[in-house]
Amino acid sequence: MRGEVAAVPRGWVVAFYGSTIGKKIVMAATGVILVGFVTGHALGNLLVFSGPAALNRYGELLKSSVVILWIVRVTLLAAVVLHAHSALSLTRLAQQARPSRYAKHATQASTFSSRTLRVGGVVLLAFIIFHLLHLTTGTVHPAFSPTDVYGNVLVAFSIPAVTVFYLVAMLALGLHLHHGIWSAFQTLGLNHPHLERFRRALATVMAVGVSLGFSLIVLAIAFQLVG
Amino acid sequence: MKLRLKIWRQQGPHAAGEFVSYETADVSPDMSFLEMLDVLNETLQLRGDVPIAFDHDCREGICGSCAMMIDGVPHGPQKSTTVCQLHMRHYRDGATIVIEPWRAKAFPVIRDLVVDRGALDRIIQAGGYISVATGNAPEANGIPIGKDMVDRAMDAAQCIGCGACVAACPNASAMLFTAAKATHLGLLPQGQPERSHRAVNMVRQMDLETFGGCTNFGECSEACPKDIGLEVIARLNADFLQATLKEREGA
Amino acid sequence: MHLDPRVPDGPLETKWSDHQFDMKLVNPANRRKHRILVVGSGLAGASAAATLGEQGYEVLCFTFHDSPRRAHSIAAQGGINAAKNYQNDGDSVYRLFYDTIKGGDFRSREANVYRLAEISANIIDQCVAQGVPFAREYGGLLDNRSFGGAQVSRTFYARGQTGQQLLLGAYSALERQVRRGTVTVLPRTEMLDIVVVHGRARGILTRHLVTGKLERWVGDAVVLATGGYGNAFFLSTNAKACNVTATYRAYKKGAAFANPCFTQIHPTCIPVSGEYQSKLTLMSESLRNDGRVWVPLQAGDARQAQDIPESERDYYLERKYPSFGNLAPRDISSRSAKEVCDEGRGVGPGGLGVFLDFADAIRRLGVDTIKDRYGNLFEMYERITGEDPYVVPMRIYPAVHYTMGGLWVDYNLMSSLPGLHVLGEANFSDHGANRLGASALMQGLADGYFVIPHTLGDYLASTKLETVDTDHPAFTTTETEARNQIERLLAIGGSRTVDSFHRELGKILWEHCGMARSEAGLKRALELLPELRQEFWSDLRILGSGDELNQALEKAGRVADFLEFGELMCRDALHREESCGGHFRVEHQTTEGEAKRNDERFAYVAAWQYAGEDKEPILNREPLTFDNVQLATRSYK
Incomplete structure (x- = not known):
């Protein structure tokens, strides 16, 4: 409550995650995991340009150890859940913190990517669910084969609506990474002035690289340059 | 200079507020923004309107009292400058300026542009x-x-x-x-x-x-x-x- | 009225330490039973409230601001003096004492000033420990600069924001005590009057500025740290809300007001630009370390500064005061500026300005060094005037800045009203007729951190206080009076705003009781002021009500007191037939135009006592004796 003197909360986990900074640090840490994942995912997917054998071999490799596969899956799932939860509660706090809006509010310094982060996050969450049902479980895929990754993607992006949704999601991903990567440095306290140009550049390169990498695959298939 | 001001008026912490428009003439470019409001307040009082409440004190940019959102930017358009140090030479004749208080749940409005910090x-x-x-x-x-x-x-x-x-x-x-x-x-x-x-x-x-x-x-x-x-x-x-x-x- | 300064016996050097031992103490366990009301939260008020809280007293600290951090101490730019002798240039406690006495034109009390100089070093230690980021040398040790009226470098500074950093230090100490529960801060609460019970200050009456509620507060002692009255002149470098109400009300309740005519006009302010001007902005005196003051040699020279050749410039301070040059004390620099402008040699619109030129310093030291030293001041100047002082010389003109006069206090900082203690600019004690630069911060903190915490204990321990509560008739009467005044102000329903009266008052005082005062002018002012006061009470217009935030009503209460107080100032200036420090009587000057002091007749503190409505106040004199310094004509040549 406003004006209240803080009592010491029990337990450091509650105290840490209960604070706005704690949530932000959790968001940054899980963000680092997810950035690592999407980067690897994008690089792996580029094997589509080496033909069906290469891509399918890669798909088998990923599933070669069930234990590792599930450790990775659980870690990623936890990361996504925590990332989304911290984002959601910070968003809710922000809405509560300014109950009446300005008649006129000019943004001065914030980037487009930072301002679209929340909307983009929702798009990405929807995308992740669709994507899992689409190309991992195959639930919403018209002709899913658990072993033929290459075939699955060819079929997937022959449908224009799916292609468009994927491209929109990749745009959101690019914007998300552009603010998120820079922001993670800030949140984790890595912002010596020497780092400033580097972290801005890194965020831009990663954002463009990852989202373009994924999009190229989708576009190449959609325009039948592959397969 | 002539200006059109849209200023948030709110009688008290629990009253509903609204924007009220004021026309001011005789604004000198050498006036500070707060002096422009002083002059407006003088006019308002002479015609029987309650003057606009705003926090201010040192008028040297150091006490931190003055606080208002001017055209959607805290302290107005000039960078590194508090409202009291903002001068009217930065505005064009005939400009419309929207002035409202800081808005945050933690800063409830007390009256007009005055908030509790x-x-x-x-x-x-x-x-x-x-x-x-x-x-x-x-x-x-x-x-x-x-x-x-x-x-x-x-x-x-x-x-x-x-x-x-x-x-x-x-x-x-x-x-x-x-x-x-x-x-x-x-x-x-x-x-x-x-x-x-x-x-x-x-x-x-x-x-x-x-x-x-x-x-x-x-x-x-x-x-x-x-x-x-x-x-x-x-x-x-x-x-x-x-x-x-x-x-x-x-x- | 008998004014006993209660200066301890013994040699000057040991008076304070002996006195500290002689004073009675309050047992630590008993301190929380004493409630102290501190009014004001500037350097003096915040440091006093914090320290008294640390000692265990129950402290209430009142401020009319929304936060104690906004008090006007925050605007002090230049620095704070201390006799540390870090620069090895011959400084000592005695030299700081001597400079201050001499700077004050021998109108202050020796013992108080010596104590101030003694304590100065502790202040620096205390502030550094609190985290005040004073400027440092590359080796990591504290840096100093020199200031007007001194030939040693003893001024500690934090860029051009020394007052801000010192106040934030005191404020943080205060907020720490709030957290510990020893101090309660009451923001947006303005003191309207002192409550006197059986001849002692036992409480105050306040108005909550948001709700308009009048509230009664009872305490064992009242500490006023409410600053100076420079805003009597309307245009001054003081913050808009600075006012005389607290001290003037105390005066009306029996505290003597000392030397009200001793006002300081600061030489380096930004000149007035128009009739709408709401206040004047100071440019730190430290600028005079590197800036050179000049005007054209010829009257009416309308050329741009850069078009005036060196041979046609008059660096009048360097010419008249070769050993101090541009660092001549404030009163002398101000008067010299007025003289050259009176000769028609002033610069800028209206001819009320002189140049402060950094061209030489920029050539000698480079732009970067100048930027490092004065960057924020240069920016501020440019924001206000639209001119770039790196390119064209600054224009400056004197403005009212500080008031040396204030409530009379004894060595223990207690006024002539028992129980009422007064600190900082609100008292008269240390600066005589003129204050040296960087000494106000020193005095405020000395009083608050190091003097009052000891002397107040002595008062409490040696006084038998009866139990008083807020139902006491004295509270009721005081509240009724305050309520009546508010209702009266609201009921006038005239045609003029409060600012228009304040502005007119300011013009009268600046004209007749400003940089140069004459018998005829002061007498004229004493005719004009009652007329203005009468008009105020018959033609003022205050809208709104008394039970809400009503800034015009707040101002009206303050201006009502300024209108009465202005008369006291003029009366004091009229009676002091000599020129000393900030008080310059045109009848008393040498043929060269220098101030002529009269030690035989006026080596005393003039402490005015309120005698009642429409009665002439009574003059009480506290003779000033100088056992340790030789009374000399102040010379800065």
Whole structure:
């Protein structure tokens, strides 16, 4: 409550995650995991340009150890859940913190990517669910084969609506990474002035690289340059 | 100069507010923004209207009293400048200016453009100090402090507590204010013993005051009339994390 | 009225330490039973409230601001003096004492000033320990600069924001005590009157500025740290809300007001630009370390500064005062500026300005060094005037800045009203007829951190206080009076705003009781002021009500007191037939135009006592004796 003197909360986990900074640090840490994942995912997917054998071999490799596969899956799932939860509660706090809006509010310094982060996050969450049902479980895929990754993607992006949704999601991903990567440095306290140009550049390169990498695959298939 | 002003009028903390339009003539380019409002208030009183309430005092940009959103920007368009130091030469004849109070749950409106910023004092009470009772101090030159270090501390210590950072932040977060004080004290050798506790306690109070959380938009620093940089926020984040990892009890 | 300064016996050097031992103490366990009301939260008020809280007293600290951090101490730019002798240039406690006595033109009390100089070093230690980021050398040790009226470098500074950093230090100490529960801060609460019970100050009456509620507060002692009355002149470098109400009300309740005519006109302010001007902005005196003051040699020279050749410039301070040059004390620099402008040699619109030129310093030291030293001041100047002082010389003109006069206090900082203690600019004690630069911060903190915490204990321990509560008739009467005044102000329903009266009052005082005063002018002012006061009470218009935030009503209460107080100032100036420090009587000057002091007749403190409505106040004299310094004509040549 406003004006209240803080009592010491029990337990450091509650105290840490209960604070706005704690949530932000959790968001940054899980963000680092997810950035690592999407980067690897994008690089792996580029094997589509080496033909069906290469891509399918890669798909088998990923599933070669069930234990590792599930450790990775659980870690990623936890990361996504925590990332989304911290984002959601910070968003809710922000809405509560300014109950009446300005008649006129000019943004001065914030980037487009930072301002679209929340909307983009929702798009990405929807995308992740669709994507899992689409190309991992195959639930919403018209002709899913658990072993033929290459075939699955060819079929997937022959449908224009799916292609468009994927491209929109990749745009959101690019914007998300552009603010998120820079922001993670800030949140984790890595912002010596020497780092400033580097972290801005890194965020831009990663954002463009990852989202373009994924999009190229989708576009190449959609325009039948592959397969 | 002639101006059209749209100003937020609100009779009291619980009253509903609304924008009221005023036309002013005879604005001199050498007037400060507050002098322009003074002149408007004189006119209003002579015609029987209650003058517009706004906080102000030193009119030198240092007390931090004056606070208003001008065309959607805290303290108006001139960078590194409080409203009291903003001069009308930056406006064109015939311009329309929208003026409203800081808006945040933690800063309830008292009247017109006046808001209650007591939350910032309570954040300081939570730990924005070095615990040294009068008479306890060692010789001032006993601990040498590098010029660079003291300059950086001074950069952060310049905060005037006006609340522009909160006003500008899309989350209405008070992170820049809190971090500036934590950084000022945390950079100095005298501030080390309490550094972890200070970070944790100030952040806890900041959260209790119903400010939003920081998500690194960067609007705060741009709006800050004293140019306090985002670097202070990163420092407080790091201090807070370290405090959680290092402290043994209660954090 | 008998004014006993209660200066301890013994040699000057040991008076304070002996006195500290002689004073009675309050047992630590008993301190929380004493409630102290501190009014004001500037350097003096905040440091006093924090320290008394640390000692264990129950402290209430009142401020009319929304936060104690906004008090006007925050605007002090230049620095704070201390006799540390870090620069090895021959400074000592005695030299700081001597400079201050001499700077004050031998109108202050020796013992108080010596104590101030003695304590000065502790202040620096205390502030550094609190985390005040004073400027430092590359080796990590504290840096100093020199200031007007001194030939040693003893001024500690934090860029051009020393007052801000010192106040934030005191404020943080205060907020720490709030957290510990020893101090309660009451923001947006303005003191309207002192409550006197059986001849002692036992409480105050306040108005909550948001709700308009009048509230009664009882205490064992009242500490006023409410600053100076420079805003009597309307245009001054003081913050808009600075006012005389607290001290003037105390005066009306029996505290003597000392030397009200001793006002300081600061030489380096930004000149007035128009009729709408709401206040004047100071440019720190430290600028005079590197800036050179000049005007054209010829009257009416309308050329741009850069078009005036060196041979046609008059660096009048360097010419008249070769050993101090541009660092001549404030009163002398101000008067010299007025003289050259009176000769028609002033610059800028209206001819009320002189140049402060950094061209030489920039050539000698480079832009970067100048930027490092004065960057924020240069920016401020440019924001206000639209001119770039790196390119064209600054224009400056004197403005009212500080008031040396204030409530009379004894060595223990207690006024002539028992129980009422007065600190900082609100008292008269240390600066005589003129204050040296960087000494106000020193005095405020000395009083608050190091003097009052001891002397107040002595008062409490040696006084038998009866139990009083807020139902006491004295409270009721005081509240009724205050309520009546508010209702009266609201009921006038005239045609003029409060600012228009304040502005007119300011013009009268500046004209007749400003930089140069004459018998005829002061007498004229004493005719004009009652007329203006009468008009005020018959033609003022205040809208709104008394039970809400009403800034015009707040101002009206303050201006009502200024209108009465202005008369006291003029009366004091009229009676003091000599020129000393900030008080310059045109009848008393040398043929060269220098001030002529009259030690035989006026080596005393003039402490005015209120005698009742429409009665002439009574003059009480506290003779000033100088056992340790030789009364000399102040010379800065």
